[in-house]
Amino acid sequence: MDYFNILSPFNEIPGDIVDCTFTSFKDRKNYIDLAKEGKLVKRNYYIARDYTTYPWQQAHDYSNSIKNELKKSSRLYKTDLNLEILSQIEKISFCFLNLDYNSIDILHSAFLKLNNSGALIISSKTSTDEVVESLSKVFSRKLLLKADNLVLVCKNGLVTTLKNPARTKSSLT
Numbered sequence: 001m002d003y004f005n006i007l008s009p010f011n012e013i014p015g016d017i018v019d020c021t022f023t024s025f026k027d028r029k030n031y032i033d034l035a036k037e038g039k040l041v042k043r044n045y046y047i048a049r050d051y052t053t054y055p056w057q058q059a060h061d062y063s064n065s066i067k068n069e070l071k072k073s074s075r076l077y078k079t080d081l082n083l084e085i086l087s088q089i090e091k092i093s094f095c096f097l098n099l100d101y102n103s104i105d106i107l108h109s110a111f112l113k114l115n116n117s118g119a120l121i122i123s124s125k126t127s128t129d130e131v132v133e134s135l136s137k138v139f140s141r142k143l144l145l146k147a148d149n150l151v152l153v154c155k156n157g158l159v160t161t162l163k164n165p166a167r168t169k170s171s172l173t
Contacts, residue, residue, distance in 0.1 A: 007031070017046065021123055048082075095120050097120055099134065118154075
C-alpha cells in the first residue's frame with residue numbers, strides 16, 4: 001500500500017488514526033517515516049484487532065514506536081473495533097477497516113466519528129465491486145471511491161485526488 005498516496009488527501013484533516021487491519025510492522029513503518037519527514041501529520045494512533053490467531057507483538061512494537069518516535073499517544077486493543085473503543089475517540093481523520101472482520105454497523109459507527117472530509121479505508125478478501133455493493137446499502141454511492149484493492153468511504157465525498165481513482169457508478173432509478 002502506498003501510504004503517502006492514500007493518506008495525503010487527509011493530511012490537513014484533524015483527527016486520530018484508527019487501524020483495524022494491522023498485519024505488519026514493516027508496512028506501517030512507512031507512516032512513521034513520512035510523519036518524521038513532515039510529509040504526514042503526526043497523529044494519535046489506535047490499533048484494534050483480535051489477535052487470537054495472529055501474533056500481536058508487531059502491533060505492540062508499532063504502538064511503542066508511535067509513542068517513542070512521534071511522541072504521540074498510541075493504544076493497542078486486543079479485540080476487534082467496537083462501540084466501547086469508538087467512545088474513547090473524539091474525532092477520526094481516517095480509519096483502516098476490513099469488511100471481513102468488521103461489521104457494517106461498526107463501519108457506520110466509525111463513519112459517524114469521522115471529522116469532516118475524513119475517510120474509512122476498507123479492505124476485504126472479496127472484490128472491490130462486492131465491497132461497494134455491500135456498503136451501498138448503508139452509504140450513498142457518491143461517498144464511495146475505489147482505489148487499487150481498497151474502497152474509501154469519504155465523508156462529504158470530497159476526496160478525489162488519489163492516483164487512478166475509479167469512482168463507482170451510481171445506479172439510476
